[in-house]
Amino acid sequence: MKTFVPKDPGEARDWIVIDAEDVPLGRLGVKVADLLRGKNRPIFSNHVDTGAFVVVVNAEKVKLTGGKDDKKMYARYTGWRGGYSETPAAVVRAKHPERLIESAVKGMLPKNALCRKMFSRLKVYSGAAHPHAAQQPSQVAV
Secondary structure (H helix, E strand, C coil), X not given: CCCCCCCCCHHHCCEEEEECCCCEHHHHHHHHHHHHHCCCCCCCCCCCCCXXXXXXXXXXXXXXXXXXXXXXXXXXXXXXXXXXXXXEHHHHHHHCCHHHHHHHHHHHCCCCHHHHHHHCCEEECCCCCCCCHHHCCEEECC
């Protein structure tokens, strides 16, 4: 018997649109990460990139449950002394709502070169409009 190894689809990847309005952040992150990796396809293999392009719209309307708007903190460190800072999720949502979804999805992908390439196929927009209509994306519900 021979082992089937899927091929990288290259330019022929699917385009998928997900509406993030009133969807919990964690559930949205899991769905997007699975689509980026290609886990929804029957030819999934963890060492071959078979995922799709994912466009997420309405990022500012994603739901955070349990008072996480005030309690959840996004931390960063510059590398210098005293360079540690924490930002609440409400401030991140007000300034850059795309970063909420991007950081959730990035945390759910494996940490290797293949998944850094997959993450570059994620497109997040704060409003309902996106510039990818020419790719004829299909709508997926979460």
